[in-house]
Amino acid sequence: GQQVMQIPQYQHVQEGEDFTTYCNSSTTLSNIQWYKQRPGGHPVFLIQLVKSGEVKKQKRLTFQFGEAKKNSSLHITATQTTDVGTYFCAGTSNYQLIWGAGTKLIIKP
Amino acid sequence: DTEVTQTPKHLVMGMTNKKSLKCEQHMGHRAMYWYKQKAKKPPELMFVYSYEKLSINESVPSRFSPECPNSSLLNLHLHALQPEDSALYLCASSQPRVRSTIYFGEGSWLTVV
Numbered sequence: 371g372q373q374v375m376q377i378p379q380y381q382h383v384q385e386g387e388d389f390t391t392y393c394n395s396s397t398t399l400s401n402i403q404w405y406k407q408r409p410g411g412h413p414v415f416l417i418q419l420v421k422s423g424e425v426k427k428q429k430r431l432t433f434q435f436g437e438a439k440k441n442s443s444l445h446i447t448a449t450q451t452t453d454v455g456t457y458f459c460a461g462t463s464n465y466q467l468i469w470g471a472g473t474k475l476i477i478k479p
Numbered sequence: 480d481t482e483v484t485q486t487p488k489h490l491v492m493g494m495t496n497k498k499s500l501k502c503e504q505h506m507g508h509r510a511m512y513w514y515k516q517k518a519k520k521p522p523e524l525m526f527v528y529s530y531e532k533l534s535i536n537e538s539v540p541s542r543f544s545p546e547c548p549n550s551s552l553l554n555l556h557l558h559a560l561q562p563e564d565s566a567l568y569l570c571a572s573s574q575p576r577v578r579s580t581i582y583f584g585e586g587s588w589l590t591v592v
Binding site: 400401403405411412413414415418420458460462465467469470471472474 | 519521522567569577578581582584585586
């Protein structure tokens with residue numbers, strides 16, 4: 371079946387270090403959406419990428435969509451404690467939204 | 480803050496109880512969804528309503544019964560649930576188009592005892 375693989379499952383960083391999560395799809399995606407879920411919270415929409423090779427920035431967050439529209443990444447520069455949570459990608463293929471397993475960002479004390 | 484409102488936020492029910500989860504949105508969206516989320520997992524689609532008609536049922540057991548009374552409201556009726564049904568139940572809405580953003584409510588935390 372159609373899958374979106376997301377890695378890593380967890381990433382521990384010191385505050386101020388960078389963080390990256392990657393998603394790879396087995397099929398070409400119409401678009402990809404990114405969500406953030408804080409501990410105990412609900413998924414909150416961050417951004418949608420539609421075009422091949424698209425790059426979008428939101429302050430310290432940079433989102434990329436691959437040229438083949440099969441992969442995407444989210445990069446956070448200089449993490450802060452407010453960035454803690456699980457980041458999910460979700461891609462649309464054949465009218466279905468397929469979720470990655472999520473990457474949990476943990477800030478080391 | 481979300482424009483999709485869910486009640487109750489927390490629910491504890493016995494396996495013989497009947498309860499309902501409620502969801503309301505005022506964004507003019509014509510697609511509404513129920514998702515189930517277990518700990519450390521992504522949301523799992525249960526049902527989709529498009530223009531108030533059930534369009535997708537992801538092989539959900541009949542102890543979960545959705546209802547869409549109008550374009551703003553979505554209910555999930557619960558009956559004879561099992562402890563393994565304990566989870567976060569998320570309502571969401573969007574425009575009924577392929578690339579539409581899905582907006583989630585804050586969820587209802589359900590515990591079945």
